[in-house]
Amino acid sequence: MIKKYIITFSMLCAFCFSAQAQIDLSGEWGAVFHEDFDERRPGPEMVEYQGIPINEAARRRALSWSPSLLTLPEHQCKPHPSDYGSRGPSNMRIWKEIESETQQLVAYHTRIRWQAPERTIWMDGREHPPEYAAHTWQGFSTGRWEGNVLVVRTTHLKQGWARRNGIARSDVSEFTEHFFRHGNYMTQVVIVDDPIYLTEPFIRTNNWKINLSQQIPPYLCETVTEIDRPQGVVPHFLPGQNPFIGEHAERYNLPMEGVLGGAETMYPSFIE
Amino acid sequence: MFTQLKKINTVISSLFLSFLITFPIASLAQQNFDDIEIQVLHVRGNIYMLVGAGGNITLQAGDQGVLIVDTMYAPLSDKIYSAIRSISNKPLTYIINTHAHSDHIGGNANLAMMGSNIAGGNTIDLFAGTGEQAKIVAHENVVNSILATEEDQLDIEGWPTDTYYTASKDLFFNGEAIMITHQPNAHTDADSLIFFRRSDVISTGDIFRTTAYPFIDVANGGSMQGVLNGLNNILDMAVPADRQEGGTMIIPGHGRLTDEADVLDYRDMLTIIRDRIAYRIDQGDSLAQVLATEPTFDYDDRYGLNSGTFTTEKFIETIYNELSSQ
Numbered sequence: 013m014i015k016k017y018i019i020t021f022s023m024l025c026a027f028c029f030s031a032q033a034q035i036d037l038s039g040e041w042g043a044v045f046h047e048d049f050d051e052r053r054p055g056p057e058m059v060e061y062q063g064i065p066i067n068e069a070a071r072r073r074a075l076s077w078s079p080s081l082l083t084l085p086e087h088q089c090k091p092h093p094s095d096y097g098s099r100g101p102s103n104m105r106i107w108k109e110i111e112s113e114t115q116q117l118v119a120y121h122t123r124i125r126w127q128a129p130e131r132t133i134w135m136d137g138r139e140h141p142p143e144y145a146a147h148t149w150q151g152f153s154t155g156r157w158e159g160n161v162l163v164v165r166t167t168h169l170k171q172g173w174a175r176r177n178g179i180a181r182s183d184v185s186e187f188t189e190h191f192f193r194h195g196n197y198m199t200q201v202v203i204v205d206d207p208i209y210l211t212e213p214f215i216r217t218n219n220w221k222i223n224l225s226q227q228i229p230p231y232l233c234e235t236v237t238e239i240d241r242p243q244g245v246v247p248h249f250l251p252g253q254n255p256f257i258g259e260h261a262e263r264y265n266l267p268m269e270g271v272l273g274g275a276e277t278m279y280p281s282f283i284e
Numbered sequence: 285m286f287t288q289l290k291k292i293n294t295v296i297s298s299l300f301l302s303f304l305i306t307f308p309i310a311s312l313a314q315q316n317f318d319d320i321e322i323q324v325l326h327v328r329g330n331i332y333m334l335v336g337a338g339g340n341i342t343l344q345a346g347d348q349g350v351l352i353v354d355t356m357y358a359p360l361s362d363k364i365y366s367a368i369r370s371i372s373n374k375p376l377t378y379i380i381n382t383h384a385h386s387d388h389i390g391g392n393a394n395l396a397m398m399g400s401n402i403a404g405g406n407t408i409d410l411f412a413g414t415g416e417q418a419k420i421v422a423h424e425n426v427v428n429s430i431l432a433t434e435e436d437q438l439d440i441e442g443w444p445t446d447t448y449y450t451a452s453k454d455l456f457f458n459g460e461a462i463m464i465t466h467q468p469n470a471h472t473d474a475d476s477l478i479f480f481r482r483s484d485v486i487s488t489g490d491i492f493r494t495t496a497y498p499f500i501d502v503a504n505g506g507s508m509q510g511v512l513n514g515l516n517n518i519l520d521m522a523v524p525a526d527r528q529e530g531g532t533m534i535i536p537g538h539g540r541l542t543d544e545a546d547v548l549d550y551r552d553m554l555t556i557i558r559d560r561i562a563y564r565i566d567q568g569d570s571l572a573q574v575l576a577t578e579p580t581f582d583y584d585d586r587y588g589l590n591s592g593t594f595t596t597e598k599f600i601e602t603i604y605n606e607l608s609s610q
Contacts, residue, residue: 073582076556086519086548089528127527144325144335146541149529170529171549182586183546208585233527244516246555250563251577 035160035193036108037120042223043102044197048216052099056177058256061273062266064174070209071272075254077178080247085235091127093172094150095187095204098218101126105228111136120155120162128231133164140167147183162191174204174214179273182208196222212275317359322367325541330458331483333535334367336360338387342487342535343368344480346458348402349377353478353487353535355391364391365398375400378457380464381422381444382489382537383474384429384504386437393442396420417441423466424449425474429504467491467514471498471537473505475514479521486518487535492547494539497580497587498554499594500602508558508603515551519544553583561603571604 045052061074081087092100102124109119120133131150140152151169155162171183185206192199197219204214249255261271276282317337325333327342334341338356341364345351350372356364368376376399381389399418422444430438448464455462461481468475471490478487490499491514500506518534522544525531534542560579569577580588580596588596 069582069585076582081552086524086528086544089524090545091527091529129527142323142325144323144333144540146533146543147546149527149545170545183549184586243520244512244551244555246552246559248552248556248559250560251579 037106037162037191037193037198038108039106040223040226040228041104041106041198041220042226043098043104044219044221047219048099051175053101056175057260057263058177059254059258060177060260060271061175061179062270062277064179064273065210065212065214065275065278066174066179066273067209067211070174070179071274072251073180073209074178075257076248076251077180078247078249083238083247085237088235089127089233091129091149092124093169093181094129094131094153094166095169095181095185095202096172096174097124097126097129097131097150098200098202099216100124102218102220103223103226103228104220105226123228125228125231127233128228133162140165158190160193162189164189164191174206174209180209182206184208198222212278315357315359317357320360320363322360322363324367324370327483327485327533327535327541329483331480331485331533332371333541334364336363338390339382339385339490339537340487340535340539342478342480342485343371344458344460344462344483345372345374346460347374348458349374350399351378351380351455351457351462352376352395353380354382354388354489355379355395357387357390358394361391361394361398364395376418377401378455379418379420380462380476380478380487381420381426382476382478382487383472384422384426384433385472385490385501388489388537389426389430389438389442391442392420393439397441417445419446420444421446421448421453421455421464423447423474423476425472425505429472429474433504465517467517468510469505469507470510470514471506472501475510477514477518477521484523484531485533485535486521488514488518488537490537491515492518492534492536492542492550494536494542494546494550495587496538496589497583497594497596497599500599502602502605508554508606512551512554512558515547515554518547519551522547553587557583558603558607561600562607565604565607571601574604575600 061071105123107121108117109121111118117135119135122131129150131153133153133155135155140154145168147168147170149170151166153164153166155164165188167186169183169185172181173179174181181204185204187202187204190201200218202216258268261268270277320337322334322336325335327333330345332343334343336356337360339354341356342353343350350368376395379392379396396417400415401419424447426444427447430443451466453464460483463479463481465477467477475489475491491511498511500508500511522532522534524544528545530543532544534547536542557580561574564574564577575597579600584596
């Protein structure tokens with residue numbers, strides 16, 4: 013008799029944990045910008061690289077980056093890649109794709125306000141594509157549950173950016189996300205691995221609050237020729253000629269070695 | 285995973301580039317291709333990308349037959365033909381060559397002889413061999429390159445049968461306009477871009493690759509400015525879909541399937557590197573001084589090659605020599 017109860021209880025617990033592991037993330041989520049507001053909304057300043065574990069290659073590349081690059085029509089309608097999308101105007105809708113017959117969760121889909129990128133997180137155990145498949149802004153994402161936490165791995169990313177001031181993130185990067193829901197709040201932890209431009213994983217967090225009245229509007233983007241240039245011109249700064257070097261450091265009275273970033277600038281010991 | 289794949293990819297690229305320059309096709313036949321599998325990637329509609337060793341193959345299949353762009357290495361021909369058969373049972377009718385390097389034309393003879401072209405009526409009786417092999421389309425300079433460097437290595441059946449010497453050539457096959465554009469003095473002097481107009485797919489040959497800096501084959505008429513012109517022309521031809529993604533799909537000579545945004549990043553990088561070297565030349569720097577400034581440093585971990593014939597240092601030297609001579 014006792015054995016029978018134990019078996020029944022075990023089965024109930026199994027269902028109980030299974031239900032817990034399927035906590036729903038669907039809904040309309042309003043972005044919360046209490047964290048890193050200056051970087052995320054107004055935007056970072058030029059040569060403001062502190063807190064990012066970049067290597068020397070990333071630093072040199074960022075120093076050659078000119079904002080005028082974004083005047084080229086081919087650059088104007090690029091959305092944020094999925095590892096950065098949550099940093100921008102990221103009011104987000106999440107909805108589920110359910111297989112009709114089995115009621116199994118096939119995928120989560122997301123849509124973010126700025127440039128309206130839509131993303132799929134496959135939950136059906138499928139494999140990632142081969143390396144020779146196309147890379148996209150949102151990449152190829154698969155998810156799994158660890159308790160109540162949705163863990164997502166994303167590959168096949170296009171070249172993107174770690175910060176909107178020229179810090180590149182390569183197209184061989186991958187990243188892992190952890191989505192935590194706490195009632196009406198949701199936290200996302202993003203861990204980016206980039207063997208080309210990072211010396212350590214780059215970790216950031218973003219938060220949302222449920223917003224039952226949120227309406228994400230359509231987002232159309234058409235390119236325009238802002239400056240009539242000859243074919244093939246690419247705005248950039250030659251080595252040593254970036255006019256913004258030192259501007260940010262001077263404004264906030266920061267040491268240059270700090271604003272130029274690197275893994276050491278992530279840790280409190282650097283300030284000491 | 286990607287770090288390992290990148291390293292493997294770099295090594296393979298480096299090895300095959302070394303073979304390409306150093307060894308004739310006859311020697312390549314002795315290399316072990318047993319472990320190479322031909323992978324098929326559906327691109328769009330009736331267009332596929334075949335990936336193995338050597339340059340990527342673009343394949344278009346339809347009611348009229350099969351058309352392929354480039355043929356990889358000769359020892360892979362049977363595997364390539366099997367891959368073609370997994371897509372279509374129609375005859376292989378056209379081969380288009382993007383340029384004359386053996387990793388792109390090595391399988392010409394084998395595959396051409398496995399195919400047939402459209403012929404009929406009296407011609408079959410009048411001319412021996414009519415219709416008995418696929419047509420091979422290429423810029424005239426592909427033939428010139430074969431005559432100059434690979435005449436003894438490439439069977440006559442693998443030579444182009446249908447050349448053009450003008451700026452472009454058009455085909456209409458399987459209900460689709462196919463525009464072939466000569467890109468002068470780019471990767472070589474024989475490069476063609478192939479635009480499948482209805483499918484909206486461009487096959488670039490080695491003007492664009494995702495695996496490394498471009499190999500500028502100066503001995504065969506290549507130039508950095510020609511590569512940049514080619515990339516800019518690809519950008520002019522390509523139209524992305526919503527959010528700067530998809531739309532025109534672009535199959536590179538080597539590496540993964542891409543679209544305009546990927547070509548854009550590559551073009552931007554090469555332009556920046558060219559400008560840096562030009563600036564140092566304007567300052568009066570020697571090649572050694574330019575090399576000391578490491579003008580490619582920020583891209584080397586992704587695109588640089590430290591071994592093989594066309595190393596990163598050779599890449600810089602090639603640009604330096606070209607710009608210095610202007």
